[in-house]
Amino acid sequence: MRNCILVGNLGQDPEVRYTPAGAAVTTISVATTEAWNDKDGNKQERTEWHRVVFFRRLAEIAGEYLKKGSQVYIEGQLRTNKWQDKSGNDRYTTEIIANELQMLGGRPGSGGSMGGGGNMPSAPKAKNPSNNNNNSNDNGPNYDDFDDEIPF
Amino acid sequence: MRNCILVGNLGQDPEVRYTPAGAAVTTISVATTEAWNDKDGNKQERTEWHRVVFFRRLAEIAGEYLKKGSQVYIEGQLRTNKWQDKSGNDRYTTEIIANELQMLGGRPGSGGSMGGGGNMPSAPKAKNPSNNNNNSNDNGPNYDDFDDEIPF
Amino acid sequence: MRNCILVGNLGQDPEVRYTPAGAAVTTISVATTEAWNDKDGNKQERTEWHRVVFFRRLAEIAGEYLKKGSQVYIEGQLRTNKWQDKSGNDRYTTEIIANELQMLGGRPGSGGSMGGGGNMPSAPKAKNPSNNNNNSNDNGPNYDDFDDEIPF
Amino acid sequence: MRNCILVGNLGQDPEVRYTPAGAAVTTISVATTEAWNDKDGNKQERTEWHRVVFFRRLAEIAGEYLKKGSQVYIEGQLRTNKWQDKSGNDRYTTEIIANELQMLGGRPGSGGSMGGGGNMPSAPKAKNPSNNNNNSNDNGPNYDDFDDEIPF
DNA sequence: TTTT
DNA sequence: TTTT
Numbered sequence: 151m152r153n154c155i156l157v158g159n160l161g162q163d164p165e166v167r168y169t170p171a172g173a174a175v176t177t178i179s180v181a182t183t184e185a186w187n188d189k190d191g192n193k194q195e196r197t198e199w200h201r202v203v204f205f206r207r208l209a210e211i212a213g214e215y216l217k218k219g220s221q222v223y224i225e226g227q228l229r230t231n232k233w234q235d236k237s238g239n240d241r242y243t244t245e246i247i248a249n250e251l252q253m254l255g256g257r258p259g260s261g262g263s264m265g266g267g268g269n270m271p272s273a274p275k276a277k278n279p280s281n282n283n284n285n286s287n288d289n290g291p292n293y294d295d296f297d298d299e300i301p302f
Numbered sequence: 303m304r305n306c307i308l309v310g311n312l313g314q315d316p317e318v319r320y321t322p323a324g325a326a327v328t329t330i331s332v333a334t335t336e337a338w339n340d341k342d343g344n345k346q347e348r349t350e351w352h353r354v355v356f357f358r359r360l361a362e363i364a365g366e367y368l369k370k371g372s373q374v375y376i377e378g379q380l381r382t383n384k385w386q387d388k389s390g391n392d393r394y395t396t397e398i399i400a401n402e403l404q405m406l407g408g409r410p411g412s413g414g415s416m417g418g419g420g421n422m423p424s425a426p427k428a429k430n431p432s433n434n435n436n437n438s439n440d441n442g443p444n445y446d447d448f449d450d451e452i453p454f
Numbered sequence: 455m456r457n458c459i460l461v462g463n464l465g466q467d468p469e470v471r472y473t474p475a476g477a478a479v480t481t482i483s484v485a486t487t488e489a490w491n492d493k494d495g496n497k498q499e500r501t502e503w504h505r506v507v508f509f510r511r512l513a514e515i516a517g518e519y520l521k522k523g524s525q526v527y528i529e530g531q532l533r534t535n536k537w538q539d540k541s542g543n544d545r546y547t548t549e550i551i552a553n554e555l556q557m558l559g560g561r562p563g564s565g566g567s568m569g570g571g572g573n574m575p576s577a578p579k580a581k582n583p584s585n586n587n588n589n590s591n592d593n594g595p596n597y598d599d600f601d602d603e604i605p606f
Numbered sequence: 607m608r609n610c611i612l613v614g615n616l617g618q619d620p621e622v623r624y625t626p627a628g629a630a631v632t633t634i635s636v637a638t639t640e641a642w643n644d645k646d647g648n649k650q651e652r653t654e655w656h657r658v659v660f661f662r663r664l665a666e667i668a669g670e671y672l673k674k675g676s677q678v679y680i681e682g683q684l685r686t687n688k689w690q691d692k693s694g695n696d697r698y699t700t701e702i703i704a705n706e707l708q709m710l711g712g713r714p715g716s717g718g719s720m721g722g723g724g725n726m727p728s729a730p731k732a733k734n735p736s737n738n739n740n741n742s743n744d745n746g747p748n749y750d751d752f753d754d755e756i757p758f
Numbered sequence: 759t760t761t762t
Numbered sequence: 763t764t765t766t
Contacts, residue, residue, distance in 0.1 A: 151377070153459045154457055154458045162759055179760085180760080181761065184531075219760060228532075239539075253766090254711060309556060394699070554607065615764040615766090635763065677764090
């Protein structure tokens, strides 16, 4: 279950680490802000910080293309890790394990704090918008050839 | 983007078909009901019907375990198919292409309208709630061994 | 942003408390279980526990109708609270502040561990599937009378 | 149930209409694009178009701040309207009735195709990120004063 | 710690 | 019809 969704901005550059086996693990901190009017009609606002973790290829992409301030859309699942502090007390950290990442906003680069700047891997030119079956009948769509057109 | 979520009940038994290549395609109709109080304080209710399509293995599971009345949780993506009716007019049908299915509710069967009856493949007894790293330090969780424990 | 969704079961009966002003605050613990096959083809499973908080009327409903084992659908937002333990160390607890609750599964009661048993306020039988405008034209739906039919 | 989420771009400027009672109804068309690699390793892409409807105040905001090309985050619910074409045939149109709108991307304007250009109503400066209870105990957060800080 |  |  892809149970959480975030739309927000990175508070810092991503942290990329690697497992002994060489797989990337990237952690980011994402702020989501919510505004509402309180009972006195005053504007209130609250910012929430979320720890988000990426693994493997998504970790590499996140490490390469995101930076402090980037606006992102993230889907993932909640996970609470249990660990122990120096005193041996149980501690818990809740994270979102990301399984989808979409970079938002227009071409931001052009002078970020990082070197390379840059944008998302440029989703390939979009062209075949047609899932038009264009079959002529009255029974609705068929799916005879879905193997060629569906991404799962 | 897994952009839609439904929690509802099947209006009929699933329809299972097969592509020439032998892949299953299952279609179900799911009712979601929403209740609210109108401005006069009267209870209002509205039922919405959704056409949901499954492919391949998920289609086989849906065809085997769901039946009329089943309560389901579905994640999927919207897709609008274009087709033509007998008169050659363009028609559109919007569906949810499911990528996740969870059967809800307790053991329903015990006398359904279908033969086999039955429930979901019995989610294996759930037992190891631990994603406890139990590493003792003050740096929060590590991920050295995530290959062994994470489902992607 | 209603950013998280849970479908799971309560690990214990709800805890209901009241603020000095008399508003209900209900906390539940919800288990979600995820199953997958690891690289050796063995079935793996993992259960995640989520702390969910309800306020006001939703808190009253949750306290009255949910119990240990109840299957629920919850929408809410993540919130991380900062507090301090006895030693004055900062501690963080992440919760889901619920803004929607739907009880899942058929009439469970009939022998639960609690006294009263009971189900959700019985979503009024769902019947009028029609948001059919039934206006005859070729321009698609109109909305002239939406005030009478839309729940916001 | 806020069951659908879209992140995409407007294909055209919004269409704003008004009910006889004076309430705004705004319709937009949103493209979402998905990319994947097919079985031959070729990049595939598919664009889906979604009809989104806003009512009342949200309709006014959408009409004022969105324009062709705007990137948006939308939450809403699916609704299928039934209507009849000139020949009296039943036709169906599926829409997303929006209940949340967030404009994405940085300062876009600076030369859009429309006159006014413009951005979102500038969410008020964000400042009080604290939902820190800072109560010193070992029982986790309390909620005594939630009336002052929670937006429902 | 971000952004609007 | 958009955008990447």
